[in-house]
Amino acid sequence: MEEKIKVQINNLAKIYPNGDGVKNVNLEIKEGEILTLLGPSGCGKTTILRALGGFLDVTEGSILINNEEVTHLPPEKRPTGMVFQSYNLWPHMTVEENLSFGMKLRKISKNEIKRDIEKMLAIMSMSGSEKKYPNQLSGGQQQRIAIARSLLLKPAVLLMDEPFSALDAKIRMQMREELKRIQAELNITVVFVTHDQEEAMSLSHRIVVMEKGLVAQVGTPTEIYDNPESKYVASFIGEMNFLELEGEQVAFRPEDVLICKQDEGEHIGVIQSVMLLGHYASITINTGKHLVKAFIPRNKTQNIQEKQTVSFTLNKSITYKKGA
Numbered sequence: 001m002e003e004k005i006k007v008q009i010n011n012l013a014k015i016y017p018n019g020d021g022v023k024n025v026n027l028e029i030k031e032g033e034i035l036t037l038l039g040p041s042g043c044g045k046t047t048i049l050r051a052l053g054g055f056l057d058v059t060e061g062s063i064l065i066n067n068e069e070v071t072h073l074p075p076e077k078r079p080t081g082m083v084f085q086s087y088n089l090w091p092h093m094t095v096e097e098n099l100s101f102g103m104k105l106r107k108i109s110k111n112e113i114k115r116d117i118e119k120m121l122a123i124m125s126m127s128g129s130e131k132k133y134p135n136q137l138s139g140g141q142q143q144r145i146a147i148a149r150s151l152l153l154k155p156a157v158l159l160m161d162e163p164f165s166a167l168d169a170k171i172r173m174q175m176r177e178e179l180k181r182i183q184a185e186l187n188i189t190v191v192f193v194t195h196d197q198e199e200a201m202s203l204s205h206r207i208v209v210m211e212k213g214l215v216a217q218v219g220t221p222t223e224i225y226d227n228p229e230s231k232y233v234a235s236f237i238g239e240m241n242f243l244e245l246e247g248e249q250v251a252f253r254p255e256d257v258l259i260c261k262q263d264e265g266e267h268i269g270v271i272q273s274v275m276l277l278g279h280y281a282s283i284t285i286n287t288g289k290h291l292v293k294a295f296i297p298r299n300k301t302q303n304i305q306e307k308q309t310v311s312f313t314l315n316k317s318i319t320y321k322k323g324a
């Protein structure tokens with residue numbers, strides 16, 4: 001089956017009066033995918049999301065949703081829903097009232113509203129919370145209700161701006177799982193913004209890595225982890241070692257360092273520290289010029305000690321020209 005393109009962003013630019021912003025953004029978002037905009041603070045993630053939602057005037061380019069141009073439509077005329085970091089539920093309204101508000105404005109019948117809310121609360125694992133007020137719910141539960149409120153209006157695309165960053169680590173992980181489940185169940189298209197690479201890796205079908213207002217790379221989590229196209233992407237996603245060798249930069253992951261017998265390896269160094277981290281150990285090797293991090297399976301750590309000279313090879317590495 002051919003994949004349907006849900007959102008098309010063509011040559012988008014948004015330049016603020018001070019010269020900051022984003023430019024040359026070209027993206028196709030497929031129906032039923034979670035696409036994550038990832039990058040450090042200020043790289044332009046929120047700007048793209050807000051452009052999709054209609055919350056700002058773009059400087060250049062166009063946005064199509066379901067093949068229809070929406071570039072100059074206000075938020076309420078777009079088939080998008082937005083979920084923010086702060087849940088933005090109305091504190092004086094019950095869950096049911098919060099959820100039904102937008103549906104009533106759309107003149108949906110009472111029976112349909114009731115039925116849809118019941119169904120949605122079940123999907124969100126929140127059945128029975130209709131009469132509760134937001135302050136009687138945990139942060140994670142409030143965010144579920146905020147997501148439910150957006151989804152009840154059946155947006156073509158759900159836009160999520162760091163929706164889990166106010167939650168504590170454990171709930172955050174749970175919410176990732178939940179979002180993936182709900183997204184698959186309803187086959188919704190999601191554009192998700194985060195600066196947390198682990199979050200992006202764990203929940204996205206594809207990731208857009210941003211760098212200073214530009215798209216640095218687009219790919220599946222595996223593509224981006226295994227084949228980062230630039231040094232920037234390589235150092236931003238996961239842990240990466242860099243060795244400078246003959247004018248080139250050789251990049252490799254800690255799990256791709258293989259400790260060898262005596263001097264059989266390509267590189268030599270002295271073990272500076274050994275840290276046991278459950279099923280593996282994290283080892284720092286000082287080559288004299290660089291500190292190299294290596295992850296070694298626990299069963300291979302018996303003969304490894306601090307201050308010992310070791311040699312190592314690289315299972316896999318990527319070479320970048322200087323300045324790339």
Ligand SMILES: Nc1ncnc2c1ncn2[C@@H]1O[C@H](COP(=O)(O)OP(=O)(O)OP(=O)(O)O)[C@@H](O)[C@H]1O
Nearest residue numbers: 016018020021040041042043044045046047048195
């Ligand atoms: N209203 C504005 N006026 C002027 N400059 C702005 C405005 N909004 C954002 N910027 C600038 O545009 C750039 C991109 O900002 P944006 O908020 O999109 O980044 P971000 O990646 O979402 O960052 P964060 O993770 O901190 O939210 C930044 O340099 C920011 O300072």
